[in-house]
Amino acid sequence: MITTKNCIIRLSRYKNALYRLQALGFVKFFSDNLADAVGVTAAVVRKDFSVFGISGNKKGGYQIETLLEKLNSILGKDRLQKVVVIGAGHIGSALMRYRGFEKEGIKIAAGFDIDPSKVNRSSPVPILPLEEIKGFIKSHGIKIAVLTVPDIAAQEVVDIISASGIKGVLNFAPLRLKSPEGCIINNVNLEIELENLIYFVNVMEKTK
Amino acid sequence: MITTKNCIIRLSRYKNALYRLQALGFVKFFSDNLADAVGVTAAVVRKDFSVFGISGNKKGGYQIETLLEKLNSILGKDRLQKVVVIGAGHIGSALMRYRGFEKEGIKIAAGFDIDPSKVNRSSPVPILPLEEIKGFIKSHGIKIAVLTVPDIAAQEVVDIISASGIKGVLNFAPLRLKSPEGCIINNVNLEIELENLIYFVNVMEKTK
DNA sequence: CCCTTATTGTGAAAAATATAACATTATGAT
DNA sequence: ATCATAATGTTATATTTTTCACAATAAGGG
Structure with missing residues (x-):
């Protein structure tokens, strides 16, 4: 998957924000929740996701756990x-x-x-x-x-x-x-x- | 003068590169010398300069000393x-x-x-x-x-x-x-x- | 079971940024 | 003194990135 440095930095921020949301007890989130947490717009979040073929559920948002797995795999965090x-x-x-x-x-x-x-x-x-x-x-x-x-x-x-x-x-x-x-x-x-x-x-x- | 973060970062790099050129004994430089030293194109250098009203001499390039004064003043380096x-x-x-x-x-x-x-x-x-x-x-x-x-x-x-x-x-x-x-x-x-x-x-x- | 609503996913528009092109002009050689 | 040349400064073009807009669709209420 080819993309820009900024995009990958945002993925890292998404990951970090999702861990914080998870720690607060959240199980799912919407693009605008994450956008607020990271300081970007919801459109950027969805666009970034679409670049990596990450999809959620219309009206249902995204599962934090699933997303974290995907982000961690993309970022190479599934191994030391x-x-x-x-x-x-x-x-x-x-x-x-x-x-x-x-x-x-x-x-x-x-x-x-x-x-x-x-x-x-x-x-x-x-x-x-x-x-x-x-x-x-x-x-x-x-x-x-x-x-x-x-x-x-x-x-x-x-x-x-x-x-x-x-x-x-x-x-x-x-x-x-x-x-x-x-x-x-x-x-x-x-x-x-x-x-x-x-x-x-x-x-x-x-x-x- | 309003501009972008990247542009100001480049000014810092220009300043650093000019000090190095000066240390090597150079007195003047051309936009493409500086561009090479910093890793951008000559057009970017001249564009950045023009944003801050910095001008050189056609065919003669720029004086390192004058430029450093200007860059240092822009970057607030003329005071502690x-x-x-x-x-x-x-x-x-x-x-x-x-x-x-x-x-x-x-x-x-x-x-x-x-x-x-x-x-x-x-x-x-x-x-x-x-x-x-x-x-x-x-x-x-x-x-x-x-x-x-x-x-x-x-x-x-x-x-x-x-x-x-x-x-x-x-x-x-x-x-x-x-x-x-x-x-x-x-x-x-x-x-x-x-x-x-x-x-x-x-x-x-x-x-x- | 249909209708409303909320949210996604993407394609199109806009803005920002970078690149290139070139007209201008100072220099120095002839 | 004129001309060729080399470099600037800026305008135009292209590309990238961001933002916007909206069609598609899943969920839930009546």
Whole structure:
């Protein structure tokens, strides 16, 4: 199923919202319930569903349980996803300790750092020397890496890990990386996010 | 100047790319140089510039220094931007220690946490009790907050800080917050970013 | 059993965004 | 001084995305 990044982000939000609705005791929902919960319109919800051949019952809405199964299957959440974190600095270490991924079925299999003093094979998420990453990726069949190395090292690391089998990179280094053939790079750029916020806050202040 | 979020993100990227070009010794550039550096087309660069009344010289391109001044002014980088971080957990603490903001003219004025054991008034970024946030925001004129509290607390905190004068929130809690009147919320959702990557990597694998 | 109502599913319209095309103009060579 | 060239700036075109509108239809009441 081919579609846009935004659409898939919405699917994730639908999934999360449905879990919340389910926790509140709901069993079924209508497109406008979900739309409200996620902050889109009902038409968008139904359109997104139709792209993936998801159908409900006229006048009856959708079953939460069925929908969650479908969304989880689409999003690959019906199996454990193993990822590695590269760079055990402030951000990388925080991600390795963050509990939020577990409950989403995402397991950080290991961290890697070039600095030998950071290596710790016995921590909950073992931190290994960068030299071992190639072998680790291959032997564990890891497809996804989170990159929190200094920007100067980022491109080199991407090229190495992509050659070792990584297909997707979540990049925290504040620069745009050239993505090797067959490798998807999503960027999380906190500086730019803040700049953006600052810009729009300033604009709001001025036009007020 | 009213425009889209994507356009402003591109301005940030232009700025970053121009600094890199400048560091390499360049003094001027053409729209296609910058386009290559940022990963867009030359037409987009010129279009974005024209939206902000930025002009260059036919056949001569643009002066990096002049451009940087303009971009920095548009993005509010001609003055120090003070922000607060709310929530001193793993992610919040990492952000407070992260050096990347400083060089972008963004200063984390303080962190806040509801847990008294996290309070530390003498650390480089002082961590203060959450009760003090209202006064701090007002007395320091803070407009921007980074929110790294547990999702269950996020909406309440947003409502409080918005009432105290916060106009922009960078939210790390993995749920969509209702933005109070006059308050902009940008979301950084790491779980969703990873899910997204996982989806597209899977799609790629299948269609291969 | 029919009629009203509420909701889906989709096709068409509108809006937003990105791309391309090209007329304009400054530069430098002849 | 004129001409060819190279790059801008903007208008036009195409594409993508969102929104709207409504026909189809299942459920429930009378």
